[in-house]
Amino acid sequence: MQEYLIIIVSAVLINNIVLSQFLGICPFLGVSKKLSSSLGMGGAVSFVLVLSGAITWVVRHYILVPFDIGYMQTVAFILIIASLVQFVEMVMRKFTPPLYKALGIYLPLITTNCAVLGVAIINVQKDFSFGKAMTHSLAHSAGFTLALVLMSGIRERMEDADIPESMQGTPIALVIAALMSISFLGFSGLI
Amino acid sequence: MSLMQEFTKGIIKENPLFRLVLGTCPALAVTTSVENGLGMGAAFTGVLLASNIAISLMRSIIPASVRIPAYVVIIASFVTMTDQLMHAFTPSLYKALGIFIPLIVVNCIILGRAEAFASRNSVLPSIMDALGMGLGFTIALGLVSAFREVLGAGSFLGIQILPESIPAILMILPPGGFITLGCLLALLNKLQKKYAW
Amino acid sequence: MGDIIKLGLFLMMVAAVAGLGVGYVNIKAAPLIEKQILEEKIRSFKEVYPEGDKVENETAKYLTAPDKILKEVNIAYKNGTPAGVLYLAETKGYAGPVTILAGFDQASGKITAVKVLNQTETPGLGAKAKDPAFQNRYKGKDSAVALEVSKTPPTKENQIQAITASTITSKAVTKGVNAAREHFVATFGATKQVKTGTVQ
């Protein structure tokens, strides 16, 4: 049990997927303008991340390793993730159209979300058992959503702050992300 | 748009990193040294070129509803090939880039260009577009990594410039990446306001 | 129904072609990659134990139980006779695992050299462990006595000066070296006494 706790804490706080491993920055900058769309995005990414963590682990364990075609890993993983995202997109368009509209262009971008593939690859590098891989994926998706929600909280306040003309928009978002990642650096000595 | 315009638009007008703010994941993480940045830029351009050509060749036979998985599989196979070739022939660069070579697959620019451009235009414009975007991205990576290496490690392409004590190690750490890109974007906004209307 | 099959077939075809391409490249590149890894290994063995001409991986013989720290035991031969022992050890550093290679000379019982293979410590601080300056501090230390890390310049023989502002990393490397040292003394130490005559 203790190991699981370490995985969760290290994934959410210490090497947070966005703020210290740099994975998943594109949607992080793009969607974090409004709290509602970032929550929706966090949910969608978490769903895809956990599901893809499971499938990629199974595929690797029962297909890639026994047949010793490890080099196919990237292609196989990305195929799984892309199909999963397409599936999620169809489900969301059918059952939650407002959320689908809010996410708009950023939904297909989840396929290119480095965080999803990054977590799958880290699962492989760390050679986790299925349970650990699941907790790891869940913890990272929680970390991603946490960073996204924190960011959108701050950016919503940015609307009425008077930022110099050229800093508005993405530059100020990057500087905020820098400050957040400095604060997350503080956790690195935790374990 | 003439071919030349396709090429030049990727460098300044629609620079993938500075204007479209795509591909930030590798841009922030790999650019701790100029050599890594340029190495990543070169690998990226190679993959983008190959995938743009392949996708624009196949654009008529790809059914619309499975186009994203199809594009992504093509891109992934090119990346794996580059990954293998780099592992075999340029081990030092391969070691430096580490996890970020497989992550070229999920680089938003390649899928973005495939979706927005290669799937709608014929091969030649796609080649020019890929070269332009690749060059624009490499220049952007070079710029960011130059800033970070000089400020963070006090060296440029490995040659020590600033004395050992001065460099701010923060620039090499993740926050440094965010700050450098943020300030560069702000600078470009300022310049863009002054010169173009 | 028809176009579902068409979609399936198309994706299958694309995946197959991709598999073909990647497989072909892999066949071409795999041997080269193996060669690279092997070269890398031999180069680091050479660095840690210069005199040895041939290195055998005898982990099975020496590591009965899977050790938490020691991962590999390699014996370096000098024209036929085992002369040096190279340990591959992995300890927990500040930000992640630190893998080191520690070389011991069977004759003198001293540490020939220590090399940090890979680490994910913070650049500029912990990452300084892989600089020769820090690694040479282990050179020539006797294996008989346990090593300790000291913040100040070493007063006693068995003290290693830590890297400034990254004692955790220095402790991690020292822990690895100590683990290798204990194994060396336990398994090879005895031969030092018994075969002092011939080996000298």
Added chain:
Amino acid sequence: MLIAVISLAVMGGLFGIILGIAGKKFAVEVDPRVEELLNFMPGANCGACGMAGCGAFAEAIVAGEVNPRLCAPGGASLYEKIAAIMGTDVSSYEERKVAQLLCQGGFEQSKMLYEYKGVHDCHLALANFKGPKACNYGCVRMGNCSRVCPFGAIQMGSDGLPVINFYLCTGCNKCVVECPQQILQLVGVSRQVHVRCLNTDKGKDARPICTTACIKCKLCEKNCPEDAVHVVPFGNGTVALVDYEKCTNCGICAAKCPTKAIQKNAAISEEVLREIGIPKDEEPGCQSCGVCKPL
């Protein structure tokens, strides 16, 4: 090697079929015309039409809620394609409107009554004695319009008057509403001839206080072949006004006008309109300007 190909092919096939079935079961009836329209859109999501990107614009067109000519970068070629797909014809669409400044009273042209040192705001400047300018109807040059413009289309010029960038202006009407003097009017983008003065005092009063004021000499009215420009009662006086439906941009009145109150501008080129398609870093987002509602 063979196993690799087979395993990947099987996975690909499996996912293809799953997506196919999902596509069928979760099919949402989307008007095929939206997809078709999207191919022709410049795809820059620049927000010039006031919508959140080309996707939203295409849906609005198909739903018939919005005037397709609002897509500035699209240009004439896009309008024909929309007309073809929607089965309507191009002329039925209203023309895109931009803001025009109907005053030329810069520092040299108009006489000043006093030097205004107060707060830099048009409403406040007008509060005391109708503003520092001798002319009570002209632009007070305090720049409220340029501050209120969400698209950054209005910059204050060197002679103090606002300069409107017709390529960025989306006709959102915010500056027209803001201007206390009502000298900013929304006019069709193809219109080139404008009476750039709203001074309704008699000619002999207007002439000394502003070199480019309209002195109601009616020369324009006499010479206009289309009978498109008249001096008509306006407010508590009279001023020359152009009837934009009849005006053919011939420019004879502009040539004849002694004080150059009537100006003929250069036409706005299609290419430059397409140029505007550069994606903006930060879309201004919905300004509730109401452009997407039928005008």
